[in-house]
Every structure is written in structure tokens, then in C-alpha cells.
Amino acid sequence: MTFEPKILGFLCNWCSYAGADLAGVSRIQYPPNMRVIRVMCSGRINPVFIFKTLLTGIDGVFVLGCHPGDCHYLEGNYEAEKKFIMVQKFLKIVDFDKRVRLDWVSASEGARFAKVVSEFIDSIREQGPSPLSGENIDQELFNNLKAMENSVSSDRIRALVGRQRKITEVENEYGEKVPIDEFNAIFDEAIHDEFVRQRILLSLSTKVLSVKDLAAELKLDPSEILENMLTLKSRGEIDYQSIDGNTPLYMRI
Numbered sequence: 001m002t003f004e005p006k007i008l009g010f011l012c013n014w015c016s017y018a019g020a021d022l023a024g025v026s027r028i029q030y031p032p033n034m035r036v037i038r039v040m041c042s043g044r045i046n047p048v049f050i051f052k053t054l055l056t057g058i059d060g061v062f063v064l065g066c067h068p069g070d071c072h073y074l075e076g077n078y079e080a081e082k083k084f085i086m087v088q089k090f091l092k093i094v095d096f097d098k099r100v101r102l103d104w105v106s107a108s109e110g111a112r113f114a115k116v117v118s119e120f121i122d123s124i125r126e127q128g129p130s131p132l133s134g135e136n137i138d139q140e141l142f143n144n145l146k147a148m149e150n151s152v153s154s155d156r157i158r159a160l161v162g163r164q165r166k167i168t169e170v171e172n173e174y175g176e177k178v179p180i181d182e183f184n185a186i187f188d189e190a191i192h193d194e195f196v197r198q199r200i201l202l203s204l205s206t207k208v209l210s211v212k213d214l215a216a217e218l219k220l221d222p223s224e225i226l227e228n229m230l231t232l233k234s235r236g237e238i239d240y241q242s243i244d245g246n247t248p249l250y251m252r253i
């Protein structure tokens, strides 16, 4: 049986949805694999929506907004782009970033709408069905994406996304701003750390484990696990549960 991808599209009301409408009334042909959710602006799309959608086993997610400079709410699409870059950074960790795409289509670009949607569907067709679809899903991938869903709501990640332009483009009162390379290094490290912490929390929600157990389960160095566990303990999110011989066992609070 040939694989027909299932795609979910988040389309902004003022440009992309109107572009899709124009493609329809102009009878421009494109594959019918995408279901659409209309949102008022691409900036409204919370990254959590994307992870929740991927966790259902859908094969791809397409976010479409107005061209830069044309957002009905002025800067919504710039916000969307920043959040999307963050989502991509997370998804790259598990090599899942090509299942999510962001693009711009105006209300007058019916033909362009059909083209970008067709291209995305072709790319998903080449990648094959999501490992989270069907009966035997990839549980490790599921847990990783679930940890990412939790990570994108963390204060640290939200602050870095929200203040990126202020930190890198606007000088503070001392005339300082952070070079973009330096900001990206800080951002990448925060994404990695938050992902590891949320992955640890997910494992400790159902089991009592040692640092060594977690390191084996998450395929990470025990020293990295320990460092992140100390942070979680200081935040009051995990605690000792018991000692097995000389080994402390931890649980989520």
C-alpha cells in the first residue's frame, strides 16, 4: 500500500489561509494530504501545539504565515520565526526537524501555496510514516518529544526566545549587547540542558532510579546526569527515595 502522509497545517487568517482559499477558487491542483487549523496569526502558535501534534503520530506539521513585514499584527511572524527556530533546535536532537516546516504565503499567492504544500508533502512522503504512527510506536522517540513539549514551556527557554532581539540587538544601559554567536551558544546549551532535565523528570515519574540507571537509559554520561539532577534537586523537583547499598535512588516529587 502506498504511503499517504498526514500533515497538519497551521495557517494564519490574513495571508496564508486566504492564499489557500485562492488556490481553491482558482482550481489549482495540490495533494489533499493537509488538514488545516486557521489561527489569527502565526505568532499565536505556541510551540507546545507542534509537539502535541507530532506526539499524535501525524507525519508532518506546516506553519504558514504572512511574509516578513506583512503581518496583520506587525511582528507576529517574527515571533513565530523565533519560536520555530527554537522548535527546530529541539527536534534536531532527535533528527526529527525535517518533519516540521515554516513558510510564508500571501493572500494573492494561491499558486505559491499549492507549490510549497506539494513540496512539503513530497518531502514527508520520502521520509516515510512517523515512527509515532501505527500500533508499535517508537517509545524512546515518544518520550524524547514529550520531554521537549515540557521543555518549551520552561521559564529559561521562554525568556531566551522572548528576549532574543533585546539581548542581541538593543544595547543595555551600559552600552552592551550580546553578539549573536555568543547568544546562540548560550541558547543551544539551555536547550540541551532543559531537554536532559525534562527527560530525567519523565523517567523518574514512573520509576525510582540511580544516576547510573538514568545515564544508561538516556545514553548520556553519568557526570552530565548528576549535574542536571543536582539542579533538579535544588529546584525541589526530585529527591532521594532510598539507598541501594551505596547507591542513592531518586524519585520525582
Ligand code: FES
Residues within 6 Å of the ligand: 012, 013, 014, 015, 016, 040, 041, 042, 043, 065, 066, 070, 071, 072, 073, 074, 076, 077
Ligand atoms: S497575521 Fe499572518 S502572520 Fe501575523
